[in-house]
Amino acid sequence: MEKLEILINKEKIADCVGRLAEQIREDYRSKDFLMIGILKGSFVFMADLIRALQIPLELDFIQISSYGSAKKSSGKIEIVQGLKIRTEGRHIVIIEDIVDTGISLDFLLGYLAKQNPASVRICALLDKPSRRKMPVSIDYLGFTVPDKFIVGYGLDYDEQFRFLSDICIINEN
Ligand code: IMP
Ligand code: MG
Numbered sequence: 001m002e003k004l005e006i007l008i009n010k011e012k013i014a015d016c017v018g019r020l021a022e023q024i025r026e027d028y029r030s031k032d033f034l035m036i037g038i039l040k041g042s043f044v045f046m047a048d049l050i051r052a053l054q055i056p057l058e059l060d061f062i063q064i065s066s067y068g069s070a071k072k073s074s075g076k077i078e079i080v081q082g083l084k085i086r087t088e089g090r091h092i093v094i095i096e097d098i099v100d101t102g103i104s105l106d107f108l109l110g111y112l113a114k115q116n117p118a119s120v121r122i123c124a125l126l127d128k129p130s131r132r133k134m135p136v137s138i139d140y141l142g143f144t145v146p147d148k149f150i151v152g153y154g155l156d157y158d159e160q161f162r163f164l165s166d167i168c169i170i171n172e173n
Contacts, residue, residue: 004151008143008167013153016142017045020123021052023140024093029055031091032118038104039063039081041097044154044162045125045142049095060085066104077107087115097155098126098145102134109136126150126167143167 008016037046039061050057063081092112099105105122112120123140130147145167151157152164161170 002157003171004161004164004168005171006166007145007150007169010165013167014048016125017048017052020140020142021049021054024049024123025053025055028057028091028093032089033057034085034087034090034092035059035095036083036092037061037095038097038108040162041154041156042095042125045097046095049123058085062108064104064108077104079111087112087117089116089118092117092120093140094120094122096122096124098128098150099124099136099138100128100131102132102136105136106134125153
């Protein structure tokens with residue numbers, strides 16, 4: 001049986017989303033702003049963030065696979081669902097749920113660079129720096145978390161637990 005332990009409660013998440021939205025609003029309010037969410041984990045965070053932002057933007061999603069259904073990344077990245085909106089000349093903010101090894105973001109940054117965007121920055125709700133393999137600079141960060149498996153607020157373990165309002169650590173007993 002899995003045991004869940006709250007790491008960051010929903011009130012703290014809401015405060016954090018408000019703080020990130022304030023920073024991003026100042027930086028993007030008069031820009032050709034495109035937000036790209038990495039599916040599936042970022043969708044809850046992104047939904048809250050765009051409503052806290054209150055500035056015009058367009059958004060799209062990309063799905064890249066690195067995890068399969070296990071807890072360990074395979075290290076091999078594949079685009080499962082590509083972007084459908086113009087990226088050239090636009091100011092892009094990538095929305096990620098959690099940066100772990102950094103392999104997914106490193107791949108995505110390389111992929112986007114070929115499409116000549118005006119700029120690309122990263123907004124991540126969570127950072128798990130202890131397992132980093134590729135250096136990634138996070139421009140807007142919510143929380144740094146320990147080397148534990150995290151679920152809730154969009155994040156899953158084997159497609160489960162995305163619906164939880166709090167960010168939790170999952171322990172297997
Ligand atoms: P990276 O390429 O290793 O940085 O992997 C990033 C992706 O792995 C994230 O977008 C998540 O989808 C997934 N991931 C990494 N750590 C966790 C975790 O603790 N819980 C849930 N998903 C995770
Ligand atoms: Mg993800």
